[in-house]
Amino acid sequence: MSRPPALSNRQRWFQSQWLEVDRALRDGATLAQRRDRPWWDQWVLAGRQRELRAARSVLGWLAGGIPDPSINLDPTNLDPTNRGGSGWDPEDDTASSASVLNSPLGRSATRPINRSPTQPANSAANQAAGGANPSANAPPNRPIGSGAIDSSRNPPPPPEDPASGSTPTALDLTLWRSTLFDDAVARLTVDRLVNLTGSPLEIEILHPDRRRELLALVLRRVERGLEEVRRDRLRGDRLLAQQEALLQTWWVQLLDDFLGDWLTERSTLRSGSGALRLQRDRLLQDWPIVATDILNRAVELGPLLEHLLWGLPLTVDGVTVEAGTGAALDRASALLHNLVLCLACAVVQPVLNRYGDREGLKLALFDRRWLPTREVERFRNDLAWKYRVQRWVSEPKAIYESRYWLLTASDRGIVALPVYAPRNQEWRALSGVPLGVTLLIEARDAIAPRVRATVTLAGRGALMVLQAIGRGLGFIGRGIIQGLGDALDRRKT
Template identity: 40%
Template sequence: MLNQPPQIGHGHTASAKPVGPQLAGRYRELRAARWLVRRLLATSNFSDQGQPVAPPARPPLALETPPPTLPPRRDPRVGVSQGQGDGLAVATTDARIDPYQNRLALPGDLATLVFERVFRKLQGLLDNTSDVPLESDILRDDKKRELLYLVLRKVEDALAHLCEAQVLPGQLTEKSPLVLQDLWLATVTDFFGRYYTLQIDTLEQPVVPTLLSEAPVVQAAILDRLPLVPMLLGHLLFNESVVVDGSLYEAAAPQAMARSQELLEHLLIQLANAVVQPLLNHFADVELMKKNLYHRRMMTSRDIERFRNDLSWRYRWDGLVNEPRAIFESQHRLFGFTERGIQHQTIYAPRREELEQLSGLQRAVTLAVEARDAIAPRFRSAISLVGSGIVYVLTDVIGRGIGLIGRGILRGVGGAWRDPRYRRDAQDSNLRD
């Protein structure tokens, strides 16, 4: 009778020992055996009481546990795989960080958006409506658009080559001149044709090698003067922040996107000018070139020479006056595409280092501008003071004097008219008449 308590008779005391602790021990043994059997022979469809258990309900798709992620990418230059615990000292063979791991995917790339905006602008008017002559003005509209499209495609290719070469952000300042030179060389070669020749005075002259011989002139006149190229490449390649009017903006900010677009448009226009400049120096008056490329209003030799002289004077004036003044005023002149055509604008950018390198006549121009700024306000104040004094003398002194003289004359005439003797003499003269 394990499950019954001991019976106690009336008037008698229980002689047997209490069995409560023994039952508790047996109960613990049975529970342990039951737990062991349940673990060894358990099935997924029955509960402990032998009742069938319904399978767990499948959660909605939105609440499903995501599939396990792949292990972190292992960088071949790093001794430990990336993504391990924070605070670990990772031994690396190269301390440089991969600059491409933070790049956006191509469909949402900022560079793609900037290129699409510029491409849409190239479909509009391309006439030069500014007061500055450009080399590309001599081209027909279709040829100018074709050249700009080609330059845009070459810039895209250059960005792809920089990505393949894994150029670091800190190397863009050093690589920018080489990138611009390669862009110019590739554009000249593709626009004219690598093996294109012209017959000049019964001689076959290759066009592209002749134009490429002007590389030092083009480099000094146009390519070296392109502003903020490293910042543009950094924004398009690595989504770096952009400085606009002295303030730093994130790569996706509207101000940064607009400034990057302005710099890219200026780059396209100036590279197109760099392609046409050696053509004007060597084959400006060749009939085949005029027929295939030139605008109809610039077909005559006189018009071509006038256009070349305008360009020559513009470069001289820019080098001696406009550029030193722009450096002193911390400005860059950018050409861009608008609804009316090509226009130019000025943007702010610090140019202190360039200002310190000026010398000779360029330095004298900056000093003249500074002297004008210092003297002009005082001179205008002095002129204004002298003018006010002259006005005071003419109105308050001379004017009042003339007024007093006139008033005295009027009083004298009025007094003589009222004099009786004057009236009697007048009547006598009338009677005699």
């Protein structure tokens, strides 16, 4: 089997840009297939597609040709001895990595980043969380700097895993991770992140500034978690066994980072209503609820981490796709968005559950439209009803339909993306009400077509009978009219 062609330095320089343009073209093609869009939206979409194709042509000219997206970017193609016929120059690779970080995907960064080939990926999420001035746009009664994270806490870069390839391979995976995280920063840390899923999310109640801060902290925590997983060499079954422990560790650390000085037994927050104490132990008691209702949606965490760290392929709709392809970019981006949004909702849930009625906390964290007690209680009741329906109806239905629902950020807002995944083992483990729901769905699937066919047949029979009766009545009417006409003619004669 022939090996795919190697990427030249110029192509690697523009790799993230053409992947982003390709994905935008695919999204536009998907939207163009919808016939329910008004004609002016179709015109605007057609113009945008033309601009994207022109941008792709310019990128192809600058890069000296764009590889076919179906070609696998095999790490072996990046061997130092196979770099377009010339020797590998570390300076070129460093410049390539820096150029991607300064691309439009990293527009939330405050300054360029230059890192060496062995330095771990700290993309725009790091600067979005800690590089900006924490006092800008901060609501009152918020302790400044409580959400900031010292960059010195980053773990040192571990030595490269011999099984994962040489240093140039690790550099390409670093570029791949930077592309995904920069795209996540650009889509998640926006001013208006509208929830279009049809069900409430905990982060909706936050002030936009606090929501952006929390999402940036989650992205940075996930980046650090990647380095910790690589340092501990967690792969395969070991990573799967440690998945819940990883999520719990990240959740606890995010509570500490987001709430800052509030989340200690001795610290206080001075507000108009007096001193407010946040007990850390009370918040940590909600871990079983968080794990069952929220973080259980953070699916395929192990495959995502192995894909980001070692470039292992992902499974998309039952098909294995390699790192570097458009399908892998879309699925990895969706899984990363889902993980970040689930962790952010998991951080807000215990705060809303335990301290949602504290006036000082509401003024510091919540959006203004959620400040009244009635609105807060309504929001909490909506969340409680959502998780009841999810536990008893929605999740068993998703299991029976062999699908997951991923929370992803699109250009319009947060949407629920259905993805196929075999869940036969979970289906066999169902019992009680969830099993009854699946049996009702199965019975409906079995009975509904027959009932529909019977009703259709009965309707057609009734229509034929009514048509026959109508024709008979028509003939009777015509006979009566003709008889009256003949009688009138006889009288005239």
